[in-house]
Amino acid sequence: MAPSLVEATTTTGSTTAELRTYKLQAGQYKELDGHSIDYDVETGRKGGRGAKYPHYLPTWDREQHYPPLEPFEHYEHGRDADPAFPNLLPKGTEVTDLTPFIGSEVKGIQLSSLSDEAKDELALFVAQRKVVAFRRQDFADLPISDVLRYGAYFGRHHIHPTSGAPEGFPEIHLVHRGETDTGAQEYFKTRTSSVAWHSDVSYEQQPPGTTFLYILDKPTTGGDTLFVDSVQAYKRLSPLFQERLHGLRATHSGIEQVNAAAAAASIKRREPVVNDHPLIRTHPATGEKAIFVNDQFTRSIVGLKQEESDALLKFLYDHLAYGADFQVRVKWEEGTVVVWDNRVTQHSAIVDWENGQRRHLARMTPQAERPYETAFERS
């Protein structure tokens, strides 16, 4: 498995520069190999100089230790939604479909002031469109506690086992590359591409559904995010092949992510878990079926021999990765909140921007139901 640059930014610390930075303890400031490490001794925050949203800079609190996640009953609000979306998308709202299958852009509404009926519609709209970019939002300027209260409507907030979080808010997962980070340069010394398709924390027993990512600071160009529609990817397969995939289960592991963090002397909030999920899962609001395996966290197909499992998984990963005709590339603008459904999509950050520019985002990751499948239907 290629270490993910996406998650590495704040979770695995798998690049050399980050490794060194993580090894510093709060209160130390050092220069190593001539690289000045941008590390604030007062706050323990890394890469903070000149940040637009300093209270959103990543911290890794070594005192945070949590018990295993307990199962909970997920309520799927998308099921209650009016499919005409009268509350979410009132007259005058500008909606642009970015591609036929996946991705829309919405202007003219403020997510933070939606009624509960409108939030139900948001869950369904995002499940149908897979990923939606809402422009000119105020999330970044609200108190973090308000954003979290808002997001809790969609499910129990996931707390990431290893990633950096704003001080006091472990429910926020941060993606941050500061102005002085050289991690990308280091990474590309041994890799050809930063693309690392995944569905977030799919190793959890109840992986996330409706997921929010909002921009805090961005490079002038670059740093877009790619999304793939895993429902359309399923539909492109022959009925015979679809039928064969039904009933199969795959293991998803969080062990390597925690190990990578440990190797970088970073934190472990919870013991890692391994869970099996159906290879084809059904979305509870739309009834759509989606391929649910990803290169970052899926390890093997239960009951197959290793070579068989590797070959089948490789086919599925390639099918998703090459499917530019069911993918979308979302461009960030100041104030953008991107909402996607992790049950029916995969995504990847793109690390292509000029050194010396900050890219800073915050993710809210409500967990959803335990993945389930419904019977194969010939279309």
Ligand SMILES: O=C(O)CCC(=O)C(=O)O
């Ligand atoms: O940085 C990005 O564009 C996406 C990062 C990511 O994978 C995530 O926040 O889940």
Ligand SMILES: [Fe+2]
């Ligand atoms: Fe992700």
